[in-house]
Each structure stands twice: as structure tokens, then as C-alpha cells.
Amino acid sequence: MAKVPELAERAGLDPGPALVVTDEHVADLHLGELMEAFGARSWKPRPLVVAPGEASKSMDTYSLVMDWALGVGITRQTPVFALGGGVVGDLAGFAAATLLRGLPLVQIPTTVVAQVDSALGGKTGINHGVGKNLIGAFYPPRLVVSDWGLLRTLFRSEVRAGCAEIIKHGLVADRPLATRLQRDLGSLMGLRDPIAPELLRDAAAVKATIVSGDEREAGRRALLNFGHTFGHAIEKVAGYGRILHGEAVALGMRAALHLSASLKAGSPLAPEADLPAPFAEADALVRDLRIRTTLDGLETPELMVAMQSDKKRAAAGLRFIVLDDIGAGRVADGVPVEMVEAAWAYARRVGAGG
Ligand SMILES: NC(=O)c1ccc[n+]([C@@H]2O[C@H](COP(=O)([O-])OP(=O)(O)OC[C@H]3O[C@@H](n4cnc5c(N)ncnc54)[C@H](O)[C@@H]3O)[C@@H](O)[C@H]2O)c1
Ligand SMILES: [Zn+2]
Missing domain, CATH: 1.20.1090.10 (Dehydroquinate synthase-like - alpha domain)
Known part of the structure; x- marks a missing residue:
């Protein structure tokens, strides 16, 4: 995880303001390390911690992410880092796809499902009362950083x-x-x-x-x-x-x-x-x-x-x-x-x- 900022730079992202979306469990365990890594290379990350679980793939949480992102101020160049499992990846990915018609997305998958499946392939989205994953976009990430050591806390x-x-x-x-x-x-x-x-x-x-x-x-x-x-x-x-x-x-x-x-x-x-x-x-x-x-x-x-x-x-x-x-x-x-x-x-x- 220490390499995330450097890998992002190599993928063409400039150090500067960045949005980091994660959930409470992952924030407790792994957010500190990511923030430290950013701090060491003059990035200015702003974290948003959502509730863990499938319920966060909702209109309400999506709307919360929009309010927060637009409130802190973003440009087309502000990257979104999704630190978490498939829920965070799908939610933050869809937010990245739709904010200002698309911000650069970096997936940092922290579950087995996310590392071998959901962080790859560009499907993002949220659920609707009618069914799962019914609102979304195909939006490939600029970069996926998989660190299998993160799985030890699952x-x-x-x-x-x-x-x-x-x-x-x-x-x-x-x-x-x-x-x-x-x-x-x-x-x-x-x-x-x-x-x-x-x-x-x-x-x-x-x-x-x-x-x-x-x-x-x-x-x-x-x-x-x-x-x-x-x-x-x-x-x-x-x-x-x-x-x-x-x-x-x-x-x-x-x-x-x-x-x-x-x-x-x-x-x-x-x-x-x-x-x-x-x-x-x-x-x-x-x-x-x-x-x-x-x-x-x-x-x-x-x-x-x-x-x-x-x-x-x-x-x-x-x-x-x-x-x-x-x-x-x-x-x-x-x-x-x-x-x-x-x-x-x-x-x-x-x-x-x-
Ligand atoms: N986009 C796709 O192509 C695709 C593919 C498969 C699944 N999905 C979606 O992915 C979601 C399921 O993903 P998931 O199984 O990763 O669930 P999840 O994101 O809910 O994570 C499972 C639980 O593990 C916790 N957690 C995450 N990382 C952790 C870590 N390193 N240590 C300790 N706890 C950790 C989370 O807080 C959560 O409580 C579903 O919504 C599904 O629809 C999407
Ligand atoms: Zn599956």
C-alpha cells in the first residue's frame, strides 16, 4: 500500500488533491497507512468513510458521496481512490464515473472478491429497490493496486x-x-x-x-x-x-x-x-x-x-x-x-x- 501514490503518479496522475472513499472497517484497519503514504509524497487526500455493507450501494450513500465531493471542491483531474471491498469499489467507481462526467479512478481492493473480481472489468454501480446493480456504468479504472497482505484482516x-x-x-x-x-x-x-x-x-x-x-x-x-x-x-x-x-x-x-x-x-x-x-x-x-x-x-x-x-x-x-x-x-x-x-x-x- 505504501506504493499507491508512486504507482498513481506513474499512471499519469499528478500529486495533489484526491478523494479517498472507504468503509468503517477498512478505515479502522488500513486507511492510516494509505494516508501516510500520500503524506510522504505531497498528495492532499480527503477521506470519506461510509458504513460497511451492501446497504451502502444505495441512492442515499451515492447522494452523500456527491454532496461531499462537490462540497470539498474537485476538478476533472481530481482522482478517486476506492479503498475497500466490492461495495466501496462499485459505489466509489460509480461516483467517479458520474462526477463531472468522469474523474480518474484508482481501485485498491481489500477483499478476495474485489482483488480477483469486482475491481477488474470496469463495472460500477449501486442497487435499487427493484434489484441489485441496476444503476451503474461501465467505467474502467486508471489503475488497480492489489496488495494481498491487506486480506489478512478479513x-x-x-x-x-x-x-x-x-x-x-x-x-x-x-x-x-x-x-x-x-x-x-x-x-x-x-x-x-x-x-x-x-x-x-x-x-x-x-x-x-x-x-x-x-x-x-x-x-x-x-x-x-x-x-x-x-x-x-x-x-x-x-x-x-x-x-x-x-x-x-x-x-x-x-x-x-x-x-x-x-x-x-x-x-x-x-x-x-x-x-x-x-x-x-x-x-x-x-x-x-x-x-x-x-x-x-x-x-x-x-x-x-x-x-x-x-x-x-x-x-x-x-x-x-x-x-x-x-x-x-x-x-x-x-x-x-x-x-x-x-x-x-x-x-x-x-x-x-x-
Ligand atoms: N463490479 C463487479 O464486477 C462486481 C463483481 C463481483 C461483485 N461485485 C459486488 O461486490 C460486492 C461484494 O464485495 P465484497 O465481497 O468485497 O464485500 P464488501 O465490500 O461488503 O466487503 C465485505 C466485508 O469485509 C470488510 N472488509 C473489506 N476489506 C477488509 C479487510 N481488508 N479486512 C477486514 N475487513 C474488510 C468490509 O467492511 C465488509 O464488512 C457486492 O455488492 C457485489 O455486487 C461487483
Ligand atoms: Zn460473484
Whole structure:
């Protein structure tokens, strides 16, 4: 983190006034270090600390950021530094995109999710009562500074949930990464050097490669939604904030793997049966996260309805991301409802794995 100002200068930003948006947890743990680093190089950063949690991706908090930024005085050259997880990154990113029609944005991601996913790819935004992430902009950051040491202060549950997204990257697009995770998931979850930083870097590279050339989600970027059509439905029916996003995605990936196997077989696989190769291997990797989320208390018909209202649904029938093999994801359209129901039944039987 000490290198942030210098890296910003190398990215073409001039030392001077800067906005720093963070949340209370991250401010307590890491803001001081960043402010010191700025102080050593004649920057004049002004921090704004928002409440932690998804509730800050709201119109109210967005409006607060606008009032504050316009109140302290900014020019088109004033950079916005987003220090935090995906919530801060999405909120501050959207503020940067819209203030004076765009201020330079620097992402300093402090969660696993943010380092391998949300800080990359340029999606910014806030939530609306109608749904998540419905107001936003594609706005690439000028610079992303990822320091894996910042992750050491995260709750273990947050690290685990972030690792679900890393597994996802391996499963849809990177067989060697998936193989390394089979061996080294424990070291990754324990944030052990040097294995953890290597895996974090390579998982981030998967996302960066997929989104470059597909910034607006027309093609390959959709692969990153593996496990998410199921996962979003779980989050919605459970009630947002009740379980971590990555926990829902882990369970969603197990359902998606069952669905992948059904599609390959050409008929719905029995929920009681073990998955065939290579899906069993992928499923074991997700199970090894030991996330305890289950579908207990969530009814399948409700989950089916929630899934159909997902904003990423295709116009014609149900669209899912499935695997042909480990490392080879694809879009499947018009998936038979019976296969989806069988996948839910499988997820209900096995849970996320903990
Ligand atoms: N823009 C995208 O492409 C994209 C992709 C994936 C997810 N997202 C969004 O990201 C958000 C989830 O992000 P998240 O999982 O990072 O959640 P988050 O930002 O809410 O962070 C999780 C918790 O960890 C705390 N925290 C952050 N860094 C910490 C640290 N280093 N030490 C201790 N505590 C720390 C936060 O205060 C918070 O309580 C969702 O809103 C989701 O929609 C966006
Ligand atoms: Zn996700």
C-alpha cells in the first residue's frame, strides 16, 4: 500500500488533491497507512468513510458521496481512490464515473472478491429497490493496486466466499488453475505465502483476460456468471445479506455442475446419483471450501421464480452457464425445466459442502 501514490503518479496522475472513499472497517484497519503514504509524497487526500455493507450501494450513500465531493471542491483531474471491498469499489467507481462526467479512478481492493473480481472489468454501480446493480456504468479504472497482505484482516468466512469465485474462474476458463486449486486450496484459504498470492494473481488474470475484448458482456464475459443464476436466486429467496454472495455461488455452482452433467447425458440426472466425471471432480473442489450454506427453508418453486426474474436471463427460455469440461464453460440456452429442477434437488441434498 505504501506504493499507491508512486504507482498513481506513474499512471499519469499528478500529486495533489484526491478523494479517498472507504468503509468503517477498512478505515479502522488500513486507511492510516494509505494516508501516510500520500503524506510522504505531497498528495492532499480527503477521506470519506461510509458504513460497511451492501446497504451502502444505495441512492442515499451515492447522494452523500456527491454532496461531499462537490462540497470539498474537485476538478476533472481530481482522482478517486476506492479503498475497500466490492461495495466501496462499485459505489466509489460509480461516483467517479458520474462526477463531472468522469474523474480518474484508482481501485485498491481489500477483499478476495474485489482483488480477483469486482475491481477488474470496469463495472460500477449501486442497487435499487427493484434489484441489485441496476444503476451503474461501465467505467474502467486508471489503475488497480492489489496488495494481498491487506486480506489478512478479513474474516475467514469472507476469504472462503471469495475463494468460491476463484474456483469459478478455474472451472469456466482455466484447467491448470483448477488443478492447482485441487492441491492448494488449503494454502489459499489460509493466505499462505507464496501460494496464496500466486493463485490470487492468476485468478485475477483470468478475469482480466475474459473481460478484455468483451467489456460489455456480449460473449465470453457471461462465463463469469457460472453458478450465479442459481446463486442469485438463493440470495434473493434467503433475503439479501443473510448469506454471503460467495456462499450462495458455491452452492449455485454445485447445482450448475449437476445441470452440466444432465445436459451432457441428454436427460435429467437423478438428484440421488453421484455426478459422473469430470463433474464429480469439479464438485469435490467446491465442496472442499467447506461452506455450510444449504437450501433448508428455501422452497424450489420460489427459487425457480426468483431465477426467472434474474436480470441476466435471456429472452428465450432459461439461460445458464454450464461446463463441457473443467476449464471449458459455455452458455446453454433453452435448458429444460426438469433438468433445472433436478439440479435444485441435487443442491438441496448435498448443500454447499460444509
Ligand atoms: N463490479 C463487479 O464486477 C462486481 C463483481 C463481483 C461483485 N461485485 C459486488 O461486490 C460486492 C461484494 O464485495 P465484497 O465481497 O468485497 O464485500 P464488501 O465490500 O461488503 O466487503 C465485505 C466485508 O469485509 C470488510 N472488509 C473489506 N476489506 C477488509 C479487510 N481488508 N479486512 C477486514 N475487513 C474488510 C468490509 O467492511 C465488509 O464488512 C457486492 O455488492 C457485489 O455486487 C461487483
Ligand atoms: Zn460473484
